[in-house]
């Protein structure tokens with residue numbers, strides 16, 4: 626793979642994004658060309674008009690950004706287009722379905738590395754090079770953010786930490802690979818992603834991906850990164866119903882995907 630710019634050469638953000646953004650993270654404005662031309666970013670987003678413009682504004686210049694929308698009733702799609710992203714409208718509801726629609730687009734576009742990032746601005750998009758560069762250097766196949774050490778107060782709630790700890794313990798028992806976390810901000814080589822044939826329609830999809838990666842013997846790396854309280858209204862972890870449902874789906878996924886492919 627071709628060499629990437631050094632992480633110190635902090636990239637420019639996508640242009641044209643409107644809306645609120647977080648305090649400066651060292652991002653330089655005004656891109657001319659993708660500094661990460663081999664990389665495509667997928668952002669599942671459901672009613673994220675408050676958070677998404679800031680996410681897109683802080684994203685380093687990559688080959689393409691796909692925002693996958695499942696029928697948002699706010700300005701998510703319009704703001705994504707205004708910021709230069711490609712919007713995919715996925716009729717099948719669900720976090721996993723949205724990610725898979727994005728993955729299909731990214732694989733069809735021929736990018737070498739696929740990044741998945743939530744649209745709620747809990748992760749820092751400007752950290753993308755930290756996930757991507759180990760893959761472009763040929764040192765790793767799958768790189769995830771580890772939120773367990775760098776989460777700000779209130780960003781990872783106690784029941785999320787407990788649920789994640791249980792899930793990663795069960796994944797370790799099933800696959801032999803011990804993850805620290807199930808961070809949603811992740812980068813993977815496109816050829817390995819294609820081979821995984823992910824199918825989980827909901828919040829079990831990242832468990833499925835982590836189990837498939839371990840079962841395939843990929844070189845997996847977790848990078849401790851900051852994690853901030855999300856922008857906008859919590860739909861999952863901040864509600865009892867959302868948390869219970871996501872927890873059940875995650876644990877069910879560990880059981881469902883225990884056998885290879």
Ligand SMILES: Nc1nc2c(ncn2[C@@H]2O[C@H](COP(=O)(O)OP(=O)(O)OP(=O)(O)O)[C@@H](O)[C@H]2O)c(=O)[nH]1
Pocket residue numbers: 668669670671672673693694695718719720723742743744745747855858859860861862863871
């Ligand atoms: N397209 C699409 N995106 C979704 C769906 N559910 C969640 N998302 C997006 O997926 C990302 C993760 O969902 P979140 O609601 O942030 O879930 P969470 O991080 O577990 O919990 P909170 O941040 O507390 O709500 C966000 O960008 C959401 O907008 C869905 O059904 N369709």
Ligand SMILES: [Mg+2]
Pocket residue numbers: 743745747855
């Ligand atoms: Mg979130």
